[in-house]
Amino acid sequence: MKVFREAAREGLEEQAEKMKATSSKKFQKPTLGQNVRIKIPDIDRAKMDPRSIIAIITDIKDEEFYELATKLGKLKALYTRNQFTLCKENFLRIEEVGMEEISVHEVVNKLSLVGGLGYRKCNCSKKCTTEMCLCKSANLLCNSKCHNSQPCCNK
Numbered sequence: 001m002k003v004f005r006e007a008a009r010e011g012l013e014e015q016a017e018k019m020k021a022t023s024s025k026k027f028q029k030p031t032l033g034q035n036v037r038i039k040i041p042d043i044d045r046a047k048m049d050p051r052s053i054i055a056i057i058t059d060i061k062d063e064e065f066y067e068l069a070t071k072l073g074k075l076k077a078l079y080t081r082n083q084f085t086l087c088k089e090n091f092l093r094i095e096e097v098g099m100e101e102i103s104v105h106e107v108v109n110k111l112s113l114v115g116g117l118g119y120r121k122c123n124c125s126k127k128c129t130t131e132m133c134l135c136k137s138a139n140l141l142c143n144s145k146c147h148n149s150q151p152c153c154n155k
Contacts, residue, residue, distance in 0.1 A: 027081045030057055033094055035087040036068065038079070044105045049112045053104070055084070056092040072107050073098035122146050128154035 030036065037052045045051070058074065059067035065078040071092065122134040124147050131137045135146065135154055142154045 023082065028086060030060075030066065030081070030086055032057055032060060033090075035090050035092055036066075036084040037087055038068065038075075038084050038104065040104060040108055045108050046112060049108055053107055053111065054087065054091050056094060056097060058094060058097065069094075069097035070102075070107055071096055071098060072110055073100040073102035075107070076101050076103050124152075125150060128152045 034057050036055050036057060038055055039052050040050065053070060055068040055070050055075065057066050058069045061067065061078065064080060066081070066084075068075045068079055068084070074097070122128065122136075122142060124133050124142075126133075127150075128136055128142055128147075133142070133154060135142045142152050146152070
């Protein structure tokens with residue numbers, strides 16, 4: 001039984017090495033400071049939002065994981081080579097990027113022409129006149145998903 005497990009483990013390791021070799025042939029190796037395009041998942045964007053964002057490679061970890069940043073800040077997640085496309089032109093420089101950590105969802109909301117997905121909702125029991133209201137504090141109008149049929153001054 002142990003022999004079979006050992007053979008299976010060796011087979012998986014061999015297959016993983018082949019997959020890594022195929023991947024490295026398929027994708028060019030990016031360099032520090034190179035501009036990339038990140039495809040935005042449909043769930044993170046509204047229909048009128050851009051389908052991708054431009055970022056720059058700010059750090060390479062373990063020769064496999066890439067730290068990316070936009071003008072709005074460093075992206076929280078690390079990316080692998082198959083998650084972005086290299087740009088031929090340079091739109092950003094490392095000096096232009098923000099230093100605060102930000103998620104792709106937050107970047108898309110800030111770049112959005114229509115205010116992002118707008119899934120924010122308040123559960124106020126008053127009339128939404130103070131900054132305690134989540135919608136009002138974010139400079140958004142209350143919507144039909146907010147507080148059922150309660151009266152509202154922020155519509």
